[in-house]
Structure formats: C-alpha cells, structure tokens
Amino acid sequence: MPEPVQREHPTSQKDMSADVALIGNPNAGKTTVFNALTGLRQKVGNYPGVTVEKKSGRLNGSNLPIRIHDLPGMYSLVPSSIDEQIAADIITGRTSNSDVRLIVVVADASNLSRNLYLVTQAVELGRPVLLALNMLDAARAKGIEIDPAALAKELNVSVVAIVANKGKGIPELRSKISEMVLQQHAQRRQSGIQLDNELKATLLPTREWLAQHSALSESATWYEAIRLLSTDCAVDSWAAGENGANTQVSELRNLIERARETLTARNQTWQSLETRLRYAWIDRICRKSVREIRVEEVSLSEKADRVLTHRIFGPAVFVLIFATIFQTIFAWAEVPMNAIEQFVGWTSTHLATLLPDGIIQDLLINGAIAGVGAILVFLPQIMFLFFFLSLLEATGYMARAAFIMDRFMRGAGLSGRAVIPLLSSFACAVPGIMATRTIRSTRERIITIMIAPLMSCSARLPVYALMIGAFVPATTILGIFSLPGLTLLSMYFLGIVAAIGSAQALKRFAGAHEKPTAFVMELPPYRRPSLRWTLLQVWERAKVFVTDAGKIILAMSIVLWFLASYPKPADENVSSSQAIKQTYAGQLGHIIEPVIQPLGFDWKMGIGLITSFAAREVLVSTLATIYNVEGADENSVTLRDKLKNERDPDTGQPVYTPLVAVSLMVFFVLACQCMSTVAIVKRETNSWRWPLIMIGYMTALAYVGSLIVYQGGTFLGMG
Amino acid sequence: MDQARKSSNTQLTQPVQTIMAEPKKMTRDPEMRKSLLDLMPGETAIIKDVSRTNGAATNLMEMGLTAGTPVRLVKFAPLGDPVELKVRGYHLSIRKSEARDIVVFPQDRD
Numbered sequence: 001m002p003e004p005v006q007r008e009h010p011t012s013q014k015d016m017s018a019d020v021a022l023i024g025n026p027n028a029g030k031t032t033v034f035n036a037l038t039g040l041r042q043k044v045g046n047y048p049g050v051t052v053e054k055k056s057g058r059l060n061g062s063n064l065p066i067r068i069h070d071l072p073g074m075y076s077l078v079p080s081s082i083d084e085q086i087a088a089d090i091i092t093g094r095t096s097n098s099d100v101r102l103i104v105v106v107a108d109a110s111n112l113s114r115n116l117y118l119v120t121q122a123v124e125l126g127r128p129v130l131l132a133l134n135m136l137d138a139a140r141a142k143g144i145e146i147d148p149a150a151l152a153k154e155l156n157v158s159v160v161a162i163v164a165n166k167g168k169g170i171p172e173l174r175s176k177i178s179e180m181v182l183q184q185h186a187q188r189r190q191s192g193i194q195l196d197n198e199l200k201a202t203l204l205p206t207r208e209w210l211a212q213h214s215a216l217s218e219s220a221t222w223y224e225a226i227r228l229l230s231t232d233c234a235v236d237s238w239a240a241g242e243n244g245a246n247t248q249v250s251e252l253r254n255l256i257e258r259a260r261e262t263l264t265a266r267n268q269t270w271q272s273l274e275t276r277l278r279y280a281w282i283d284r285i286c287r288k289s290v291r292e293i294r295v296e297e298v299s300l301s302e303k304a305d306r307v308l309t310h311r312i313f314g315p316a317v318f319v320l321i322f323a324t325i326f327q328t329i330f331a332w333a334e335v336p337m338n339a340i341e342q343f344v345g346w347t348s349t350h351l352a353t354l355l356p357d358g359i360i361q362d363l364l365i366n367g368a369i370a371g372v373g374a375i376l377v378f379l380p381q382i383m384f385l386f387f388f389l390s391l392l393e394a395t396g397y398m399a400r401a402a403f404i405m406d407r408f409m410r411g412a413g414l415s416g417r418a419v420i421p422l423l424s425s426f427a428c429a430v431p432g433i434m435a436t437r438t439i440r441s442t443r444e445r446i447i448t449i450m451i452a453p454l455m456s457c458s459a460r461l462p463v464y465a466l467m468i469g470a471f472v473p474a475t476t477i478l479g480i481f482s483l484p485g486l487t488l489l490s491m492y493f494l495g496i497v498a499a500i501g502s503a504q505a506l507k508r509f510a511g512a513h514e515k516p517t518a519f520v521m522e523l524p525p526y527r528r529p530s531l532r533w534t535l536l537q538v539w540e541r542a543k544v545f546v547t548d549a550g551k552i553i554l555a556m557s558i559v560l561w562f563l564a565s566y567p568k569p570a571d572e573n574v575s576s577s578q579a580i581k582q583t584y585a586g587q588l589g590h591i592i593e594p595v596i597q598p599l600g601f602d603w604k605m606g607i608g609l610i611t612s613f614a615a616r617e618v619l620v621s622t623l624a625t626i627y628n629v630e631g632a633d634e635n636s637v638t639l640r641d642k643l644k645n646e647r648d649p650d651t652g653q654p655v656y657t658p659l660v661a662v663s664l665m666v667f668f669v670l671a672c673q674c675m676s677t678v679a680i681v682k683r684e685t686n687s688w689r690w691p692l693i694m695i696g697y698m699t700a701l702a703y704v705g706s707l708i709v710y711q712g713g714t715f716l717g718m719g
Numbered sequence: 720m721d722q723a724r725k726s727s728n729t730q731l732t733q734p735v736q737t738i739m740a741e742p743k744k745m746t747r748d749p750e751m752r753k754s755l756l757d758l759m760p761g762e763t764a765i766i767k768d769v770s771r772t773n774g775a776a777t778n779l780m781e782m783g784l785t786a787g788t789p790v791r792l793v794k795f796a797p798l799g800d801p802v803e804l805k806v807r808g809y810h811l812s813i814r815k816s817e818a819r820d821i822v823v824f825p826q827d828r829d
Contacts, residue, residue, distance in 0.1 A: 075781055075782060076781045078777070078781070110808065111807070111808055111809045112808075113783060113807045113808075114782065114783040114807050114809060117781060117783070142808065144808070230777075231777070269770050271770055271776060271777070272769075272770065272776050272777045272780050275777055275780040275781055275785070276780065276785055276786070279780070279783070279785040279788075301810075302793075302810075305803075305810075309794065309796065309797065309803070310797070311795075311797045312797070314796075314797045315797050315798075399812075402812075403796050403801065403803065403812050404796060404797055404798070406796060406798075406800065406801050406812075406814070407796060407798035407799065407800045407801070408798060410800075416801070416812075518772070518774065518775030518778055518779070518813065518814065518817050519801060519812070519813065519814045519817075520775065520778050520779060520782055520811065520812075520813050520817075521811070521812045521813075522782075522809065522810065522811055522812075523803060523810040523811065523812055524809075524810075525809075525810075
C-alpha cells in the first residue's frame with residue numbers, strides 16, 4: 001500500500017484538519033465512540049448497517065483540528081456489500097480525496113477474535129492504527145479476561161481500553177488520537193500471517209513479479225501475493241489500476257494460475273487461503289492475550305431469545321409488537337393532536353383580528369397557516385413512530401425480526417436483510433432505501449428498493465388519520481379492537497401484500513440471472529437502549545420533518561392558495577364554490593376529473609392528487625387550503641368537519657362517503673407520490689430506469705386498486 | 720447411514736476383496752462426512768471444512784467459521800430456516816442451504 005500522499009498544494013488547502021477514520025464491526029459500539037469523541041448527535045443502532053452514510057465531526061477537547069470520519073460498520077476490508085465497499089475505499093486510499101492520517105478501529109472485547117479479523121487487515125494497510133478495545137466489562141461478565149498490553153505487543157499497535165457507553169477511557173482515547181496524529185509518520189508493519197516454506201516456494205514467482213512491478217515493501221508483496229491467490233477477482237484491481245500494462249497483468253494472471261494449480265495438485269485448496277491464515281494468526285494472538293477464567297454461562301440475551309425467537313412465541317411477539325405500536329400511535333397521539341389543532345385555530349382567529357382584511361391576511365391565514373397547521377397536527381404521530389422504530393433498532397430486536405421473517409421474505413425473492421430496510425420504510429422510504437446498501441445481492445437490493453415505497457410511510461399517516469378520523473366510526477369490535485385502529489392496520493397490511501406481489505413480479509426481470517447470495521447475519525446481544533439518544537433521534541427526525549418537509553409544504557401551500565384564489569371572478573356576488581371552480585386549480589382539477597371519477601374522486605380531490613405527487617402529506621394541506629379559500633369565514637371549523645359537511649352542489653349528497661374515503665386511502669397506499677423517494681432511487685440505482693418503472697407500476701397499481709374498491713363497493717351498495 | 724446399510728448387503732453378494740475393503744473404510748473412516756445440519760439444537764461440533772459452501776465460503780470464514788473452530792447449533796428459526804449458530808462467543812444466523820454444506824467432525828453428544 002502506498003504511503004499517505006502529501007497533497008500537492010498544502011498551502012492552498014482551505015481545510016487544514018487531519019482526517020481520522022473510525023472503523024469497526026457492526027455492533028462494536030463504533031457509533032457510541034463517534035458520538036463521545038465528537039459530541040455530534042448520531043443514530044445509535046444495533047443491527048448491521050445502521051451507519052449507512054459517512055458521517056464526520058471534529059474531535060472534541062483537542063487543540064488540533066482533527067476530523068473524525070465515522071465509516072459504515074464492516075466485518076472485513078474485502079467488501080461484500082456496497083456499504084463495506086465505501087468504507088474500504090476510503091481507508092485503503094482508493095478514493096482520491098481521502099488522506100487518512102490515522103485509522104481507529106473499535107473492537108468489541110466480548111467478541112474479540114472475530115473483531116480482530118478487521119483489525120489485522122487494517123494493520124496491513126501501512127497506516128498508523130489505534131485499537132479502541134471496547135466493552136471490556138461485557139467480556140469480563142462473560143468470563144473472559146483480556147490483557148490489553150499483551151494484545152498491543154502481539155499486534156504491534158497502540159491499544160486503549162474503553163467502555164464507550166459509560167464514557168470510560170474516552171479522554172485517554174482522545175489524547176492518544178491527538179498524539180498519534182502529531183507523530184504523523186506512517187509505521188510499516190509486518191503482517192502476522194505466517195507462511196510455511198512450501199507455501200512460500202509456491203508464491204515466490206508471484207511475489208517477485210510484484211516486487212519488480214510495484215513499490216510495495218517486501219512484507220507487503222507477500223501479503224498481496226496471498227490476497228491475489230485467495231480471491232477470484234483480486235487480480236482485476238491490478239488490471240484496472242495504473243499499476244501496469246495489460247500484457248504484464250496477464251503475466252501476473254498466469255503466475256497466480258500456476259500457483260493455484262500447484263496447490264490443487266498438492267490436494268490443498270487455494271480458496272479463502274488468506275482468511276484461513278489470518279484466523280490462524282488471530283488464534284495465536286488470542287492465546288497470548290486472552291484468558292477464559294470460567295466457563296461461559298447462558299447470557300441474559302440468550303435467555304431472552306428463548307422467548308423472542310421461540311417457534312411459537314417468537315412470531316407472536318413480533319406481531320404483537322407491531323400491532324401495539326400502530327394502536328399506540330393512534331391512541332397516545334390524540335391529546336397532543338387536539339392541542340395543536342386548537343393552537344392553530346387560535347392563531348388564525350387572532351391574526352384575523354390583528355391584520356386588516358386583504359390579500360396579506362388571506363395569504364397568511366388561508367395559505368400559510370392553514371397548510372402548515374394541517375400538517376403540524378400529525379407531528380405527534382410521526383414522533384411516536386420514530387420513537388418505537390429507534391427503540392427496536394437500538395435494542396437489537398431488528399436482527400431478530402430479520403431472523404424470524406427470513407423464510408417468509410424468501411418467498412418474495414428477498415432475505416431477512418430486507419426486513420430492516422422495509423420496516424424502516426414504515427417511517428420513511430428514503431432512509432429505508434438508503435439502508436438497502438447492506439444487502440449483498442444487487443438483485444435483492446433492487447427488488448427491496450422497488451417495493452420499499454409500498455410500506456405505509458409516516459407521510460401517509462396524516463392522510464389515513466384525516467380520512468379515518470372523519471369517516472370511520474369509533475366503535476369497538478370484540479370489545480378490545482377499535483374500528484379506526486383496525487382500519488389503519490389494514491391499510492398497512494394492504495401495502496405489505498402489494499409489496500409481496502410486486503416483489504414476485506419484479507423477481508422475474510430484475511437480474512434474474514444472478515445467483516442468490518448467502519444470508520449471513522449476526523444476532524447481536526440485546527442492549528439497553530439509551531433513552532436520551534432515542535429521544536434525540538426522535539427530535540432530529542421531527543426537526544427534519546418540520547423544516548425540510550415544512551419548507552416544501554409551505555411553498556406548495558402558497559402556490560396552491562394562489563392557484564385556488566386566482567383568477568378572481570369578475571362578478572363579486574358569485575358563490576364561493578362557484579368562484580373556486582373558475583380558478584386555475586379548479587380548471588386543472590376539472591381536466592383530470594373524468595379520469596378519476598371512476599375512483600369516486602371529484603375535482604377537488606383531483607387537485608389534491610396532483611399536488612400530492614410532490615409529497616403525500618401535501619394532500620391534507622391542499623384540502624385545507626381549498627376548503628379554507630372556499631369558506632374563508634369559518635376558520636374555526638376543523639378540516640375534518642369540513643370534509644364531512646361537503647355537499648355536491650348539484651345533488652346535495654355528501655361528496656365524501658366512507659367508501660370514497662377508503663378508495664382515497666387505497667390510492668395513497670399504492671401510489672408513488674414522493675419526490676424525495678424518486679430522487680433517492682435515482683441516486684441509489686444510478687439510473688433513471690428504476691425510478692421511472694417505480695412511478696409507472698405504482699401509479700397503475702393505485703389506479704386499479706382504487707377502481708376495484710370504489711366500483712366494487714358501489715356495486716355492493718356501500719356507496 | 721445409507722452406505723452402512725449398503726455395505727452390509729454387499730457382504731453377502733460381493734467378492735471377497737471388496738468386502739475386506741469396505742467395512743474397514745466404514746469403521747475408522749475419518750472422511751465420513753457429517754453436516755452441521757445433522758446436529759441437534761444445543762449440540763456442539765468442531766468445523767472441518769467450509770469450502771464446499773458454494774460462493775459463501777469466504778464470507779463464512781471471515782465471520783469466524785474456520786476449520787477447527789467449535790460451533791454450536793443453537794436453534795432453528797420459527798419457520799424452520801435459517802439456523803442460529805454460536806461461534807467464537809457470538810451468535811450468527813445462516814441459512815440451511817449453507818449450513819448443510821459445512822462439514823463438521825462427528826462428536827459425542829454433550
């Protein structure tokens with residue numbers, strides 16, 4: 001590996017800070033260490049791949065400008081998912097803009113040998129390495145005594161013992177990082193992989209070729225020779241890079257092939273040779289630094305799993321947990337929702353008395369406040385959902401959900417790994433789609449991305465809540481289940497069923513030739529979630545919802561207010577419902593009315609459908625704006641009541657019946673109405689092909705779904 | 720098992736040379752394959768060979784399933800697949816299709 005390159009124009013660099021990479025296995029406590037070092041708020045998760053994005057922050061309490069980069073959790077520097085690829089590229093220096101001065105590896109002491117796998121790989125990169133040995137207390141509780149000094153000696157790296165979640169050892173880690181960044185000289189380390197003479201003789205021609213054609217040190221050439229021998233496509237990196245002309249690389253290919261043949265003739269396998277030799281090294285390290293003082297007992301986690309992944313209780317608990325979460329969201333959010341509703345109403349009435357009549361008052365009250373207010377109401381529900389999902393992630397239950405559901409998911413061509421992105425999509429498809437980076441198979445990843453938006457995200461919740469609140473009577477069934485709760489649950493269920501069906505269909509043409517990859521997933525020990533971090537997480541998501549989504553909604557509300565207010569009718573005496581018909585919005589709604597009429601929607605809902613293609617929750621603010629413009633004198637009446645009282649001006653019949661409400665909800669379950677989702681799919685799949693297919697198939701699904709509900713319902717006399 | 724039955728049958732019908740060869744191979748055959756899936760939940764065995772797991776071998780070895788390592792089959796998932804293993808002090812879940820191809824040394828019950 002090359003020396004960390006000195007930048008060409010050090011004086012012209014705007015940012016003089018030193019880059020430190022933080023790596024580690026998933027669940028090793030890397031994110032906790034990152035938070036402790038930088039003071040940045042960040043997600044603490046327990047399932048593989050929670051840190052999908054690279055995050056960075058300045059090292060706290062140091063005079064030096066040191067920037068810590070939190071890289072995705074990984075088990076090996078030989079990447080097997082895109083997530084691991086990103087991390088590996090940065091620390092191996094394959095990406096041009098990274099100049100990592102120091103690699104800090106966080107290792108879980110209670111699971112040392114597997115964590116050391118990544119450590120031994122990092123050591124071979126030739127950059128300074130600092131080992132943060134985490135959770136020594138958990139190791140001790142397991143009956144394992146680790147000698148950090150012996151470990152440091154064996155690996156020839158600095159070791160700092162820490163207990164990250166209790167803040168122990170963090171000051172020491174901080175000062176050690178500063179110290180090592182100042183030292184700055186890259187230490188070359190011998191790989192501890194031992195080769196016997198026979199293997200050395202076999203590898204010698206390859207090694208000599210490498211010594212001639214590269215600037216690698218002697219020990220590095222041996223290591224590179226083993227790597228090339230052990231991995232099928234490893235030699236491609238030599239062909240692709242600037243390491244030599246193609247004719248020379250074919251020489252190298254031949255040398256490797258010959259070495260493999262020699263091994264095969266000797267009845268030895270060359271596959272995974274590096275991995276086997278590395279674990280042999282690790283076992284040697286452990287023999288000198290780890291002592292098992294007593295036989296391991298059954299841990300608390302294992303006892304918990306006796307119930308939580310039990311053959312019968314496991315799935316029962318799984319269903320119970322999610323049923324409770326959705327029921328709770330509806331029940332607990334009631335009080336704060338009412339409070340927000342009243343506050344918004346109070347603000348409008350007071351503003352109306354403070355401001356003079358006219359365009360400004362109209363814009364503020366009927367455009368901005370009506371739109372934003374209608375969406376703020378749903379903030380409590382969204383916060384509750386994020387709270388529960390964060391909690392499930394942080395405890396480690398998400399991995400169990402994947403374990404329980406894997407067999408079920410396989411029917412749809414997916415694995416248990418898809419469960420986590422799909423469950424996250426219940427909060428929002430955007431982070432859910434980003435979480436698919438941990439899926440190793442491209443095919444499975446594409447399918448998961450394509451069906452993720454069918455999971456009912458939190459943005460649909462306002463629509464469901466409005467429709468259910470207005471049109472589903474609050475009766476109970478069997479004494480315990482409320483009808484509104486059951487209706488909500490069935491909307492979520494419909495999304496899941498549609499997703500399974502779509503996955504089945506997509507399976508046939510999304511990379512059908514690719515062979516399925518193995519499902520290998522860690523079941524991390526259960527951990528007590530930090531309430532503070534869970535709440536911080538909820539707070540940040542809520543902030544993003546209010547600011548980011550709020551901006552779009554505010555802008556849309558104002559545009560809509562304009563569209564729904566202008567052109568003003570020439571005749572002042574015309575009724576308000578006649579007036580809105582002549583506006584731009586009214587015209588647009590009328591244009592699409594013939595298309596949506598079979599679904600039970602009128603032109604006002606048509607306006608909502610158009611605007612909600614930007615984001616689903618915009619429907620609510622759109623309806624609020626339209627009805628407020630229409631009846632500007634009745635500000636205090638809630639949107640819910642306005643919908644109930646809405647009559648067809650010609651027939652006098654209510655526009656919204658429970659059947660129309662259900663049809664509208666079904667449309668929202670199935671349609672792809674989210675700009676952010678389309679954008680993220682484009683980014684993650686790197687083409688317009690998949691986002692366009694997504695919009696197409698979901699719109700078709702939504703139209704057909706609503707058509708069946710409305711026409712079927714009308715036929716059965718439920719209209 | 721099949722092989723054992725077959726060899727006892729062949730004892731009656733086959734020529735002497737093969738009879739002499741086969742039982743010898745059976746009784747102290749270190750090559751007799753036993754799959755990780757042959758273990759009962761709760762049983763532990765030593766891994767012998769992972770390389771037969773098509774395509775997943777390196778991945779499994781990186782996770783610590785190397786030859787000579789003790790592994791316990793903890794349980795099967797509620798729907799029968801995947802399986803939960805305990806190896807190197809942590810819990811790992813893999814599918815039956817891979818577990819079937821992991822060869823372990825036959826061992827006495829705990």
